[in-house]
Amino acid sequence: MKLGVDALESLYTTMVKIRRFDERTVELFNEGLVKGTAHSYVGEEAVAAGACATLRPGDSIVGTHRGHGHCIAKGARVDRMLAELMGREAGYCRGLGGSMHIAALDLNVLGCNGIVAAGLPIGTGAALAARLGKSDGVVIAFFGDGAANQGVVHESLNLAAVWKLPIVYVCENNQYALSTATRRTTAGESIAARAAAYAIPGVRVDGNDVLAVHAAVATAVARARAGEGPTLIEAVTYRWGGHSMRANLPEYRTHEEERAWAERDPIARLAGHLRDAHRVTAMRLKELEEAVELELDRAVAFAKASAEPTVELMEAAVYAPHAEGAEPRDRTGPERTMVEALNAALHAEMARDERVFVMGEDVGLIGGIFQVTRGLRDRFGEERVRDTPISEATFVGAGVGAAIAGRRPVVEIQIFDFVALAMDQVVNQAAKFRYMLGGRPTVPLVLRGPQGGGIRLAAQHSQSLEAWFAHVPGLVVVAPSTPYDAKGLLVSAIRDDNPVVFLEHKALYAVRGPVPEGEYAIPLGRAEVKRAGTDVTVVATQAMVGRALAAAAELEKEGVSVEVIDPRTLVPLDEATILASVAKTGRLVIAHEAVKRGGWGAEVAALVAERALDVLDAPIVRVGGRGVPMPYNESLERATIPSQQDIAAAVRDLL
Ligand SMILES: Cc1ncc(C[n+]2csc(CCOP(=O)(O)OP(=O)(O)O)c2C)c(N)n1
Ligand SMILES: [Mg+2]
DSSP states (O other), rough: OOHHHHHHHHHHHHHEEEEEEEHHHHHHHTTTTSOOOOOOOTHHHHHHHHHTTTTTTTOOEEEOOOOHHHHHTTTOHHHHHHHTTOOOOOOOTTTTOGGGGBGGGGBBBBBOOTTTTTHHHHHHHHHHHHTTTTTTEEEEEEEETTTTGGGHHHHHHHHHHHOOOOOEEEEEOOOOETTTTTTHOOOOOSSGGGGGGTOOOOOEEETTHHHHHHHHHHHHHHHHTTOOOEEEEEEEOOSSSSSSSSOOOOOOOOOHHHHHHHHOHHHHHHHHHHHHHHHHOHHHHHHHHHHHHHHHHHHHHHHHHOOOOOHHHHHTTTTTOOOOOOOOOOOOOOOOEEEHHHHHHHHHHHOTTTTEOOOOTTOOOOOOTTTTTTTHHHHHOOTTTEOSSOOOOHHHHHHHHHHTTTOOEEEEEGGGGGGGGGGGIIIIITTTHHHHHHHHHOOOOOEEEEEEOOOOOOTTSSSOOOOHTTTTTTOOOEEOOOOOHHHHHHHHHHOOOSSSEEEEEEGGTTTTEEEEOOOOOOTTTTTEEEEEESEEEEEEOTTHHHHHHHHHHHHHTTOEEEEEEEEEEEOOOHHHHHHHHHHSSSOOEEEEEESSOOOOHHHHHHHHHHHHHHOOOOOEEEEEESSOOSSSSHHHHHHSSOOHHHHHHHHHOOO
């Protein structure tokens, strides 16, 4: 595609705007108005400008920590960007995100990222969303040469290649990752050469030649739009400044090298081309530069005049309002296992809302190793029920990206211990996206799967990890104990606009109970009193609920009345139900299977100690797993997981 003079002038303006924006940012940083840190894109302008000029407004990008150029090239307003850099409410993220996290969903800028390479799974998911939504949208995911060595880059390229997703991966090879030269860290002849391994095109271009970047990306975008899949582009360039505005580091580059690259200035090069090939006058270029300067003057004034965000704004930004729900009037129904109940919820929600889709390892063809997704692929097809490669970080990240882009993914973690491989996407991305963007976007993602022990799968397949997630603001944590709860809570989780970690207990999968046939959604954050009592409150989760109920039946024979509460959702927690029960009984036992130390029960104990110490007639007792990894041996496993007797003994001790 040959670019006309208007398009070239527009590229020129974009590149000058990026450069002057970052030069101004350095000044504002030195004045103390931009805080924290920011990463200048000066020297690399041709990459973002050339790449984004190939896109339509409906196409998306994900940027990096060095993302100002990406945002500007995609059309972001420099006044709102500067306001963000100054931490002001008028900023793109209302002052909650800062330089590294600018996003503009109205422009399909799906976020820059403070975690190196994390944008690739997210971009891959946005490309999946475009595909599922049957749009012809394309995504560009930018990443650095340093990022290229992260595992998610391989995983994303592989996933996009096997699913033929409409995405272009653009590596900005500025030859350094912070202080470390690429040649010291990166094997192989080039980053682009890696494309061969995925049988996709790999192209290396001069990243300081905006026309070369534009041509290469335009070809890749056309290919993506035509449904032919991803391309990997490596644009070789150089950053003129230090790694970040904060970094005051020993020298790691030679002055000769810096000078040589300064001579290859991408803006001067385009100016030369405009003059030589299109007879654009120096005066005309000056006119374009002055227009940029004026826009930046106004932007600085706008940002300085913008208000600081409030604590109220900040706190309201963490969670989207929860999905509405109500318990069914009639709770009777046929006896179903928890697997059947979860499966019914998935069938119903996929039928109800075409944005819902399911992905994970082995969830399609065989319906998951525990059969929770059974029959979904036959009914809803392979597009919406996807068997993934074994790439937890990337398919969870793709879930985040798809959720941001308007789908409602339900992602299965085959065994929840494997979530450790995806923790960046859960903790740094899913949990924080809405917040970092000022509390407006939604991330309707469900991450579900089995946790817990009892079936001799040993230390890496048996943990109960709810405390990890309960600690992170932005996540909802659900942990049902009955088939009835499982169905109604999974429906609510899918309808919720927040990322929900939905923990099933594998030892409960086969447990039966009545499940109403019709549609119902149990509100998140509502505990249930599973058994009323007056002497001792037992707050129990998942497999411990049944054991607590059995212990209560045993204790009843001894004349002890035990109230058993199942919080059902750990975040948000129904504090009122727990506090009201303790006010009545004056005694509290908390039982969970997870290791007691640092367990979620400590939170409940602290809640009651802080808010209701005066009503207690006895110390609070926690019953939790032993402080050991789950053993393989059967009797040792039994000795590790709290039993009915352990709970009964804890209650007796209090009386
Ligand atoms: C996962 C992760 N590791 C380390 C860092 C700290 N860090 C931020 S940028 C950076 C260098 C990244 O290099 P590259 O991907 O080449 O991008 P560039 O800064 O050169 O644009 C490092 C080490 C981080 N933010 N995230
Ligand atoms: Mg780099």
